[in-house]
Each structure stands twice: as structure tokens, then as C-alpha cells.
Amino acid sequence: xxxxxxxxxxxxxxxxxxxxxxxxxxxxxxxxxxxxxxxxxxxxxxxxxxxxxxxxxxxxxxxxxxxxxxxxxxxxxxxxxxxxxxxxxxxxxxxxxxxxxxxxxxxxxxxxxxxxxxxxxxxxxxxxxxxxxxxxxxxxxxxxxxxxxxxxxxxxxxxxxxxxxxxxxxxxxxxxxxxxxxxxxxxxxxxxxxxxxxxxxxxxxxxxxxxxxxxxxxxxxxxxxxxxxxxxxxxxxxxxxxxxxxxxxxxxxxxxxxxxxxxxxxxxxxxxxxxxxxxxxxxxxxxxxxxxxxxxxxxxxxxxxxxxxxxxxxxxxxxxxxxxxxxxxxxxxxxxxxxxxxxxxxxxxxxxxxxxxxxxxxxxxxxxxxxxxxxxxxxx
Ligand code: FES
Ligand SMILES: [Fe+2]
Numbered sequence: 001x002x003x004x005x006x007x008x009x010x011x012x013x014x015x016x017x018x019x020x021x022x023x024x025x026x027x028x029x030x031x032x033x034x035x036x037x038x039x040x041x042x043x044x045x046x047x048x049x050x051x052x053x054x055x056x057x058x059x060x061x062x063x064x065x066x067x068x069x070x071x072x073x074x075x076x077x078x079x080x081x082x083x084x085x086x087x088x089x090x091x092x093x094x095x096x097x098x099x100x101x102x103x104x105x106x107x108x109x110x111x112x113x114x115x116x117x118x119x120x121x122x123x124x125x126x127x128x129x130x131x132x133x134x135x136x137x138x139x140x141x142x143x144x145x146x147x148x149x150x151x152x153x154x155x156x157x158x159x160x161x162x163x164x165x166x167x168x169x170x171x172x173x174x175x176x177x178x179x180x181x182x183x184x185x186x187x188x189x190x191x192x193x194x195x196x197x198x199x200x201x202x203x204x205x206x207x208x209x210x211x212x213x214x215x216x217x218x219x220x221x222x223x224x225x226x227x228x229x230x231x232x233x234x235x236x237x238x239x240x241x242x243x244x245x246x247x248x249x250x251x252x253x254x255x256x257x258x259x260x261x262x263x264x265x266x267x268x269x270x271x272x273x274x275x276x277x278x279x280x281x282x283x284x285x286x287x288x289x290x291x292x293x294x295x296x297x298x299x300x301x302x303x304x305x306x307x308x309x310x311x312x313x314x315x316x317x318x319x320x321x322x323x324x325x326x327x328x329x330x331x332x333x334x335x336x337x338x339x340x341x342x343x344x345x346x347x348x349x350x351x352x353x354x355x356x357x358x359x360x361x362x363x364x365x366x367x368x369x370x371x372x373x374x375x376x377x378x379x380x
Contacts, residue, residue, distance in 0.1 A: 001025045001147070001247050001329040002322055003347050004113030005225040006123045008244045008256065011138055012103050015039055019063060021054035023248045025112055026334030027347055029099070030054040034061040040074040041110040043097040043346045045364050047078070050344060053096070072096055076351070092358065097349035105129045105258060106136070107244075113327075114348040121186050124223035128240055128260040135265040139257040139277045145288040147226055147247040148296040148319075150255060153288050154228035154243050155220045155311040157192045163283050168232065170195040176308040177215075188314045189221035189229075196234075202264070202272050210235045222315055224322075237263030241277065249337040250330070251294050255281065298323070 009022045010031060020031045021044060028044035030053045042063065044054050051067035058064075061074045071080035078094035100111040105126045113120075128134040143150050153159065158176050160169035173195030181190045193215040212235070219231035226245040231238065239261050246254040259277055261269075297303055298320070305313050322328070335344045345365050352359035 002225040006109045008107040019054045039101045041099040114353040134260040137259045147245040147253040151245040152312045158308040187223045
């Protein structure tokens, strides 16, 4: 799992004045809107006894822990300890990490890391969001697999005829013509020729009478850390899926999807689009859940790659560089899941970098990386 990125953690419409717990990078966070409507993202661990702030209450811009009522402001600074008399000062250690947030494309994004603003990697462009020709739908599903497995699955064109033979793959034409990968520091994209099967159901109706092309160009792209784009050009129009693979723990992923279509743009067809997305995910799910090892190897040569795996190989190479940069989060940093533990670590927020002397004062220690913490593996 990679820190120091903007993560889309929730659909905007689900975040209001009530605290909302979200999970990402094996950590829990609480989201809420302040009185002005801005979204706050705090570590969900109260520094007193580790109570979940998301079970507390929002008053004004502050959130109150449900256990002993400590109150934190939107910057994560504790401003009230009810058991103390008012003249007692609040310890400087009494604060939780607060993460920068913004809203874009109908989602709340939290910057999970401590980089200063100017050094933060970009959020990908989703031009369809502002394009009135497109209609958007939201969808989500939990998959019991590591997020890098689900992420690679979406850019992987060669599984389509086998896993999606009844939806959009063509088992009679499994060959993937060579394609070129265009890469930047934060993304990779390729136009891939796929042979389509005839469309069925509602979409088949519109399609009727049009000649079926032998190949359609599908654009597959990934954007670090966890987003995949799938752009399918159907004879009736364009379908784009942006797939956010949110790591809940090492082996659970919340897949959130923004789907766009420029045909059947009335709301009446939304349910049908969601059903199609769900059908595809349900075909992928058992396959990615069965993959072993569960975690993506660190060493490229630990799995076999062929030409059609070029997008995944590009991802793995780039990931290795970022691991070397100290951006990896794993092992002891992951505090969600079943294992009881005596320590809890959090992702360092920018305030720790701004106040080095405060950084070590925090009760929930931040791991600052350098090496992957997975005892099972090591970075190359
Ligand atoms: S655990 Fe939060 S106030 Fe005690
Ligand atoms: Fe798939």
C-alpha cells in the first residue's frame, strides 16, 4: 500500500454533519463536514484510549470522542478534556492526525501522507464528469482480495475472453495484438484491440442493425495509487469505468466505481448500467479472491509476465521505485483486521512534518517508512 497520495475515500453525497467512518491503507478515519460544509478527515483513533471518534458526535467544527468526551477541532487538536477542571491546560500531545481533503468528481479525497502541498502527486483528470454528454453512476462492492490484485485485474485485457466471456469478452478470439504503453510518473495508458461478442439485452436493442466490428479499441489506464480506467467504445457509444481500489486491509478491498455512458443518458437506464457493472465485478471476484500469493510479490521475477501484461509490469516497476522512496505501508502499519495488538500506528499527516518536535509527542506513532514492513517480503 502506498502513502503520500490523494485517495478517493467516499462518495461526497454520503458525508454530512454526522461522523462517517472510512477505511483506507489499513487505517480507520472519520469524515465529517464542519459548519461551513468543508470536509474534515481525522485519524479515527482517539489518543486517550483509542476510542473510535466516528462513534462520537460533531458539534460545530469539533468532534467529541464517545468514551470520555475529549473534543477535537477540525485540525485534530484536542480543545476540551471534560474530566479536567477548566484551569488545567490540555497536553500538547493531545491531538490526532488531520489529513488534507478536497472534493472532486463527486468524491471526497484525503491526502494520506505528510508531503507538503507542492510535492503531492496529482489527482487524475476525469473529463467526463463535467461533460454534459455523459451520465454518471456510482457503484461499490467489497472484494476479499488485496487491492493490488483487484487493481491489476482491471488493466489486464487478456483475462477478458475467459472471465467475461458471457459479458464483453469473446472466447473465440483471445489473442491480444501488441500495444504500446504510454507512461508518466503517475499513470500508464494503452489502447488495446479486443474482439467483442454481440451485445445483449437493452444495449443490444440499440445495437441491432449496426454492423458488428471485428475489433473494438479499449483504452486501459492506471493512475497511482489505486485507480484504473476502462474505456470501451461500443457501436452505440462510449462506456467508461473509473475503478477506485480502496485497501481496507491487506486482504479486503472496497471497489468504488464511477461509471460514465454517453448513450441512454436518462436516469431510467442507471439501474441497468449498475447491473452490468455488477455482473462484471461478480465475474472477477472469485478469480481475484483465489489468487495466491494474496499479496503482489515485490520481486518482478516472482511471477511470469508475457507481452499482454505490459500495463501490470509498468505498475510493478513504478511501485518498486516508490517503495525505495519509503512510501510503502504494510505489516505493522496495518491496524485493521483481526489480529489483536499492543501498538497502533497511523499514517503521518503533514502537521508532523511541520512540527518535528510535536511529531514524536504523538501517542499513536507514525511510521515514516524507508523500507517495507512486511516481514514476509522485501523490496528490490
Ligand atoms: S478514549 Fe477518547 S476520550 Fe477517552
Ligand atoms: Fe475483469
